[in-house]
Amino acid sequence: MKFSPQFEQRFEEMVSHYPTRRSVLVPTLLYAQDETGYLSDEVIRELAERLELTELEVRNVISYYSMLTTRPRGKYHVQVCTNIACLLRGGEEIFEHCRQTLGIGGGETTSDGLFSLAEVECIGACSWAPAVQVNYDFHENLTREEMDKILGHYKKKGTQ
Amino acid sequence: MADVNITIDSKPVRAPGGTLLIEACKKAGIEVPSFCYYPNLSLQGACRMCLVKIEKMPKLQTACTTMITEGMTVTTDSPEIHQARKGMVELLLGNHPLDCPVCDAGGECELQDMTFSYGAAESKFIDIKNHRDEQQWSPVVYFDRPRCILCYRCVRICGEGMDVWALGVENRGVNSIIAPNRQDHLECEECGMCIDICPVGALTSGAYRYKTRPWEMKHVDTTCTHCADGCKTTLGVRRAPAGMEIVRGDNRDKSGINGDFLCIKGRYAFDFAHHQQRIKQPLIRKNARLTPASWEEALDLVGKRFAQVRDQEGGTRIGVIGSNRTTNEENYLLQKFARLVLKTNNVDHHRTADFPAFAAALAGRGDRTATMREVYHASAILLIGNDPTNRHPLLAWQIRNNVRLHRSRLYVINSEPIKLRRQASFFAQPPAGSEARAVEFLAGEEGAADALATSSTPAQRWRDLREKLRSEQNLIIIFGSEIRGRDLEKLVKFGSTLAQAKFVCLSDYANSRGAADMGLYPDLLPGYLPLNQGTKFRDDWGELPAATGLDLGEMIGIANEGGLRALYVVGSNPLGRLPIDPFLLSKTFIVVQDMFPTETAAIADVVLPAANAYEKSGTFTNTCGDLQLVRKAGEITGTKPDFEIIVRLASAAGFDIRKLVPFGKRGTHADMGQSRGAQAGEADRHAVWLEAHGLEPKLSPFDPMAILDEIERLVPGYEVSRSNLLAGNDQHTTVEGPGMWHDPALIIPARDDLFTSGTLGRYSRLLNSVIEHRQGVPAGEVVAG
Numbered sequence: 001m002k003f004s005p006q007f008e009q010r011f012e013e014m015v016s017h018y019p020t021r022r023s024v025l026v027p028t029l030l031y032a033q034d035e036t037g038y039l040s041d042e043v044i045r046e047l048a049e050r051l052e053l054t055e056l057e058v059r060n061v062i063s064y065y066s067m068l069t070t071r072p073r074g075k076y077h078v079q080v081c082t083n084i085a086c087l088l089r090g091g092e093e094i095f096e097h098c099r100q101t102l103g104i105g106g107g108e109t110t111s112d113g114l115f116s117l118a119e120v121e122c123i124g125a126c127s128w129a130p131a132v133q134v135n136y137d138f139h140e141n142l143t144r145e146e147m148d149k150i151l152g153h154y155k156k157k158g159t160q
Numbered sequence: 161m162a163d164v165n166i167t168i169d170s171k172p173v174r175a176p177g178g179t180l181l182i183e184a185c186k187k188a189g190i191e192v193p194s195f196c197y198y199p200n201l202s203l204q205g206a207c208r209m210c211l212v213k214i215e216k217m218p219k220l221q222t223a224c225t226t227m228i229t230e231g232m233t234v235t236t237d238s239p240e241i242h243q244a245r246k247g248m249v250e251l252l253l254g255n256h257p258l259d260c261p262v263c264d265a266g267g268e269c270e271l272q273d274m275t276f277s278y279g280a281a282e283s284k285f286i287d288i289k290n291h292r293d294e295q296q297w298s299p300v301v302y303f304d305r306p307r308c309i310l311c312y313r314c315v316r317i318c319g320e321g322m323d324v325w326a327l328g329v330e331n332r333g334v335n336s337i338i339a340p341n342r343q344d345h346l347e348c349e350e351c352g353m354c355i356d357i358c359p360v361g362a363l364t365s366g367a368y369r370y371k372t373r374p375w376e377m378k379h380v381d382t383t384c385t386h387c388a389d390g391c392k393t394t395l396g397v398r399r400a401p402a403g404m405e406i407v408r409g410d411n412r413d414k415s416g417i418n419g420d421f422l423c424i425k426g427r428y429a430f431d432f433a434h435h436q437q438r439i440k441q442p443l444i445r446k447n448a449r450l451t452p453a454s455w456e457e458a459l460d461l462v463g464k465r466f467a468q469v470r471d472q473e474g475g476t477r478i479g480v481i482g483s484n485r486t487t488n489e490e491n492y493l494l495q496k497f498a499r500l501v502l503k504t505n506n507v508d509h510h511r512t513a514d515f516p517a518f519a520a521a522l523a524g525r526g527d528r529t530a531t532m533r534e535v536y537h538a539s540a541i542l543l544i545g546n547d548p549t550n551r552h553p554l555l556a557w558q559i560r561n562n563v564r565l566h567r568s569r570l571y572v573i574n575s576e577p578i579k580l581r582r583q584a585s586f587f588a589q590p591p592a593g594s595e596a597r598a599v600e601f602l603a604g605e606e607g608a609a610d611a612l613a614t615s616s617t618p619a620q621r622w623r624d625l626r627e628k629l630r631s632e633q634n635l636i637i638i639f640g641s642e643i644r645g646r647d648l649e650k651l652v653k654f655g656s657t658l659a660q661a662k663f664v665c666l667s668d669y670a671n672s673r674g675a676a677d678m679g680l681y682p683d684l685l686p687g688y689l690p691l692n693q694g695t696k697f698r699d700d701w702g703e704l705p706a707a708t709g710l711d712l713g714e715m716i717g718i719a720n721e722g723g724l725r726a727l728y729v730v731g732s733n734p735l736g737r738l739p740i741d742p743f744l745l746s747k748t749f750i751v752v753q754d755m756f757p758t759e760t761a762a763i764a765d766v767v768l769p770a771a772n773a774y775e776k777s778g779t780f781t782n783t784c785g786d787l788q789l790v791r792k793a794g795e796i797t798g799t800k801p802d803f804e805i806i807v808r809l810a811s812a813a814g815f816d817i818r819k820l821v822p823f824g825k826r827g828t829h830a831d832m833g834q835s836r837g838a839q840a841g842e843a844d845r846h847a848v849w850l851e852a853h854g855l856e857p858k859l860s861p862f863d864p865m866a867i868l869d870e871i872e873r874l875v876p877g878y879e880v881s882r883s884n885l886l887a888g889n890d891q892h893t894t895v896e897g898p899g900m901w902h903d904p905a906l907i908i909p910a911r912d913d914l915f916t917s918g919t920l921g922r923y924s925r926l927l928n929s930v931i932e933h934r935q936g937v938p939a940g941e942v943v944a945g
Contacts, residue, residue, distance in 0.1 A: 056341040060328040063339075 001046035007031055011050075021051045025061055029068055038072045066120060074109045074116035076154045078102070079133040082119050085126035090143075094130050095119050097144045101151055114158045115151070166232040175228060182210055182223040190236055193245065193274055195359050196311040197224035200420075200565055201320055204312050207252075209274065211244045212236045220244055242278065250280040255289050256360075257306050265361030267374040271309060297346040299929040300366045300428060301355060303338065308362035310336055314354035321420070323560055323582060324348045338362070349914055350424040350930050351553070356410055357420075367428040367926055368408045372398055379412060380793035381888050383780045385485055385773035386425035386917045388512075388667045389532065389554035390782025392416020392888070393426045395774060395793035402440075403795030406430045406774060417532040417786060417890050423553035424930065425917055432923040433772055433794050437756055440798035443767040450757075450767060455800070455808075462751050462766050463812020466502055469725045469749070470813075475503030475705060479715035479724050482509040482680040483731025483802070484669030485920075487778025487790055489864035490802045491671070491678035492686055492871055493820065494730055497806050500701055501815045502728075505682050505691065505709025510732060511907050513667035513783070514644040515676035519688035519899025521652035522663070526877050526894025528655075530636045530662035532784045533890070536562050538636040538662075540569040542629060544651070545595040546640025546666050549579040550913040552783070555638070555666075556580060571629060573598045588617045588625050595642040602626055603650040630658065638664040644904040667783045668910035669918065670773065674781040677875065677893065681900075682709030687875040688897030696874055702819070711906060712738075720744045727751070730802055731770060733919045735759035738908060753805055756923055769799045772920075776801035778864040779885070786890040787880055804862040823866045 003011075010031060014024045025047070032043050039062055048055045062068040080086075080095040095117075099105055102115050109116040125131035128140030132147070139150050161177040166184065173188045183199070185192045195207035203225050211220035215233040220241060223234075235241070252271060260266045275281055292305040312329065315338065319325040326348035330339040340346040355363045377396035384391045392415065396408035409427045414420055442458035443450040469478055480498040482491055491509075498507045522528055535541065535558040548556035556579075562568040563583040572584040573595060581587040590598050590612045601608035601622060613619040629635065637655045639648070648665075655661040667673055679686035685694045691708060698704055710718070712734065718724050726749040735742055736759040745763060752764040761767050773780070778790045800808075811817050860866075871878050876896035885891050910918055915934070921927050928941035 054325050054328075054341060056325065056328040056339065059343075060330055060339065063330040064332045 001042050003032065003035060007035055022053055022057075025051055025053065025058065026065070029058075029062060029065075033068060038069050040070070044070070066118075072109070072113075075114050075158050076134050077116050077118065078151075079118045079120040079123065081121070081123045081125070081129070081131050081133075083122040083126075085122075086130040089129040091130040094132065094142050094144070094147055097147055098132075098151070101148065114155065164228055164230040164232075166228050166230075166234065168234045169236055177229060178227045180224060181212065181214075181221075181226040181228055181232075181234065184228050185212075185223060185234075185236060192223045192236055193277070194224055195270060195274075195309060196313065198313050198316070198357065200561070201313065201316040204316070207309070207311055208248050209245055211241055211248075213238060213241060245274075246278040246280045249274050249278050250283070252309050253280060253283055254285045255306060256309065257289065257291070259307075262370065263304075263307065263361040264364045264369050265307075265358070269361060270359035295344070296366070297340045297344075298348070298350060298366075299926065299933050300350045300352055300424065301340075301346055302364045302366060302369060303340075304362050304364065305337055307360050308338055309360055310338075311359060312338075313357045313359065314338060314363055317353045317357045317420075318348070320564065321557070321561065322349060322351060322353055323579070324351075327354060347934070349549075349553075352422065352424060352427045353420070356422070356427070365428065366929075367431070371407050372396070377407060380791050381413075381416075381789075382774060382791040382793055383670070383782075383788045384422075384426040385670045386429060386920065387423075387552060387554075387912070388669055388672050388783035389418075389552050390670070390780055390784075390786055390788055390890075391418035391422055391426045391554050392788065393422060395430065397793045402797045404793065406433060406794040415888065417782075417788075418554050418557070421554055421557045424914065425553075425921075425927070428926045429917060429921070429924045430774060430794075431926050432755070432920045433774060433796065435756070435923040435925070437923065438796065438799075439755060439757060439761075439767060439769040440796060441769060443764075445765045450764070458766055458768060459805075459808050459812045462768075463809050463814070465749055466726055466728070466751075466809070467813040470502055470504075473725055476506065476707070476709075477723065477725040478502045478504045479506040479710065479719075479727045480504070480508075481712060481715075481727070481729045481732050481734060482507065482675055484510060484512065484667075484672040484675050485773055486671065486675075486731045486802050487773065487776070487864060488671065488674040488678050488781060488787075488871060489778045489867040490730075490806065491675050491680055492875075493803060493806050493867055495679045495686070496701065496820060497810055498728075499704050500820065501810045501813055503705050505705050505707065506715055506724075507680055507682055507709060508712040508715070509675045509680040510669075510712070510734065510737060510910075511676070512669060512672050512910055513641050513665050513676070514648055514902065514904065514907050515665060515667070515673065515895065516681065516684060516688055516900040516902055517645050517648045518652075518663070518665045519895045519897050520901060521649040521899070522895055523898075524896060525656075526896045528652075528662050529785050529892070529894055530638075530664050531890070531892045532558060532782060532786050534662065535559060535636055535638070535664065535784070537566065538562065538568060538634055539566075540571070540632040540635045542571045542573070542632075542635055542637045543580065544573045544599065544637070544639040545642035546638075547574070547576065547578040547580075548638075548666075551640075551668065552666060553914065555664075555783075559583065559638075569632070571625065573625075586625055586628060588612075588622060589614055590617065593642075595640075596644075596647040598622075599639075599643055599647050599651045599654070602629065603654045632661075633659050635661045636664060637661055638666065640666045641668075641907050641909045644907050645901055647904075664784050668912065670782075671780045673783050673785060674779075677781055677877070677895075678871070682711050682714075684897075684900055686871070687877060688895065688899040689876070690898060690900060693898065700870075700874060713906070716740055716744055719748045720746075722747050724748050729753065729760055729764075730806075733758040733760045735763070736919060737910070753802060755799070756919065758919055768805050770805065771796070771799045771801045775799065776803065776864075778803070779868060781893055785877075785893045785895065787878070787885065787893050788890050789885060789888060801862070803864050803867075807861050817861050821861045821863075821866050822870055823861045823863060 044058050048058045082091040106119045123133050130142050131140045163174050164177040168188050175184045182192050192210045194210040196204040205222050205225045210223040212223045213235040214221050294304040315327045318327045326341040328339050355365045380395045384393045393409045394412035395406045397404045411422050441452045444453040482494045495507045560583050570584045571586045573588045575592045609619040609622045728751045730753045742763050750764045751766045752761040753768040753770045775794045777792050781787050810820050877894040880891035915931050
């Protein structure tokens with residue numbers, strides 16, 4: 001299993017921050033996922049070995065966090081918040097709109113591999129509800145029209 | 161920590177500060193309910209059943225995570241607490257299926273008990289329950305997800321207790337589930353601890369599921385018949401067409417030396433008893449074929465033939481091979497039978513540890529042998545050779561949990577990187593096969609350090625190890641069969657220089673130690689007494705053959721020249737387990753007493769179907785010397801205990817059996833026990849009752865207790881408390897006799913692992929199915945033919 005030199009450098013540094021090796025698992029998983037798109041069996045095996053954990057323990061942690069995944073996602077992971085503040089401001093409608101526009105349901109990926117869609121719990125953007133997170137970027141105060149623009153933007157970016 | 165005074169339900173209680181409140185309550189006789197709390201496992205605080213009211217603390221507190229402090233005032237039951245607990249039960253029952261009538265745990269379920277206590281049987285939930293089909297994780301472990309109440313006991317016992325870490329928790333919150341380490345199946349030691357510890361029926365065992373209801377079984381405490389650790393196992397038995405059938409093994413009351421622990425063999429590998437190839441009728445070779453015969457015919461034939469050889473050619477032409485799996489009483493009786501009835505010292509067994517050398521090295525300091533319980537409490541342990549995880553699972557459990565819970569220091573010397581190195585504070589790895597050399601170094605041979613040096617353990621580290629060991633108080637030195645003869649003497653000598661050091665000599669089968677203690681040797685009487693020091697026995701038994709007998713190898717050696725006219729093999733399969741050419745025995749009259757048509761039985765002239773250790777009474781001595789009761793649980797019609805067969809053979813050979821078994825010496829002659837086809841343990845119950853009333857229990861010539869009396873009287877080191885023994889407790893015996901130095905090559909280790917168990921293992925479907933599951937290839941099970 002080969003990661004980028006940047007990953008390796010970061011990993012080495014992070015390990016030194018914690019009293020035990022296992023503590024570095026969560027950030028490492030995130031960085032690994034950023035590089036490989038998802039946490040494959042191979043990645044899990046590698047990280048378990050590096051951190052002296054069982055593969056089961058690594059899987060348990062991955063399954064706990066919704067931002068970590070063991071299955072490939074689209075290039076742009078559209079996470080629509082439907083928690084209370086967003087719900088009151090039309091979050092569900094935004095989610096429904098995304099489903100219609102992308103032609104996929106929650107937890108699914110478009111056939112071109114560009115988009116995947118997820119209905120998520122609070123993403124901490126209640127003041128600007130309804131909000132959507134695409135990969136690490138936030139989009140707030142959304143309407144259907146706004147959402148179309150955003151999806152169009154990513155589509156253009158992704159097919160360039 | 162110093163004791164503190166607290167008040168629980170207006171009752172003053174004194175306990176060490178820092179004690180968990182739930183334990184302090186238990187001590188005061190007050191039960192606080194809990195699902196997730198389990199003694200000696202890490203705290204979870206998940207189930208919220210142990211909520212109690214502590215004065216000056218806001219809200220209810222969990223008794224399982226609260227440590228007691230001076231002046232604490234606690235209420236464990238009030239309408240508020242009752243309501244809180246009832247609420248928890250109601251939530252748990254929200255998605256719990258109500259399949260109690262078919263659930264294995266029904267009748268033994270902690271959730272049922274709680275529902276009964278708190279009465280939350282009415283559910284307010286109207287949604288459809290979240291159902292998932294049950295999953296098979298291994299031949300042994302099944303998981304029924306909806307029944308799980310997420311107490312995480314299984315996860316902790318597997319990781320912390322077993323150091324296997326095969327179970328985890330996937331997802332979070334309401335979606336949490338217990339997950340096995342290979343996504344859809346388990347790869348583990350298959351000990352079944354997770355099933356045993358499960359408070360409900362979420363984890364169930366492949367051996368027991370859907371077979372019976374708990375209240376239909378009778379429960380018999382006995383000693384496991386597999387490895388030499390001697391775990392107490394409770395067998396659940398049920399009436400079956402051909403006697404009594406064993407349907408379950410567990411450690412029900414946790415009162416044995418094994419506490420919570422049992423391995424796969426103790427828990428599940430009792431099914432060999434019902435293997436289709438079990439012999440249930442005596443067989444006599446007629447026209448070159450083994451043909452079914454009656455017991456009378458077979459016993460008469462063998463008894464007369466033995467007597468004929470003895471009278472015409474002398475007892476030296478008869479050989480006797482005993483068993484590592486028969487009881488002490490049977491082993492004792494067998495060598496007595498050989499020496500008195502057959503007039504021969506040609507007695508031996510498959511030796512797996514050098515106990516005579518151990519006795520010689522200890523030279524009478526029998527108090528230097530450690531018990532299995534002491535291994536759990538010792539402040540330091542030195543383990544040389546062997547791999548307890550695979551060959552002595554209980555010993556490994558004791559060591560592991562001693563390190564975990566008592567911070568004991570573990571020193572391991574092993575040429576293999578055995579699993580217990582993970583608990584070791586010092587792991588020294590000598591070159592392959594040089595454990596004995598390491599002992600020489602410990603004993604002071606400086607030159608050995610260089611020979612022992614490996615890349616992982618350089619010479620200096622060996623010196624460090626010896627220094628550390630020399631400073632240990634109360635060290636227990638545990639050694640495998642790698643250490644024999646004079647090496648063993650050196651080790652004992654080294655240990656004797658340390659303050660309070662004790663020893664454990666590891667052997668391989670359930671009663672290997674008993675076979676050795678009871679004198680299944682051609683040159684040693686019971687208690688490791690050389691033949692010329694047997695005055696005690698001569699006084700009791702009369703004249704004994706004086707000349708040293710032949711060992712197993714020598715017997716086979718002379719057989720082909722016609723030197724061995726008859727061979728009596730009891731509960732042993734030398735042809736299957738040892739490198740012996742069956743052709744060498746073609747001129748010998750062979751009698752085999754066994755359960756199965758083994759390689760040895762296949763060349764026998766007479767085969768006598770024997771009962772196994774789960775089908776008779778007596779005692780076993782484990783590898784540490786702990787003496788425990790073996791009680792009759794199962795029963796297969798047609799078989800007889802080895803004890804009874806030996807007595808009947810003596811009778812058929814024209815011997816006065818009163819001289820063999822001292823029964824009814826005080827005048828009462830009646831048969832209260834096994835010969836009547838009595839139900840499980842009846843003889844024992846009579847014995848207990850009679851003893852309690854000051855009466856003589858030894859009424860039958862087939863009562864092993866009569867021989868146990870003689871063992872206590874004549875075998876040094878076996879003077880134990882009979883009442884304690886009969887109460888089901890372990891009694892430590894010591895190695896006292898002078899012992900002897902034998903050729904170390906006579907020791908042949910069994911090399912069983914966690915999933916094999918000599919001949920028994922080959923006839924256990926369950927063990928074989930586990931081997932197949934792990935390797936993906938058919939195991940060597942003997943199939944019905």
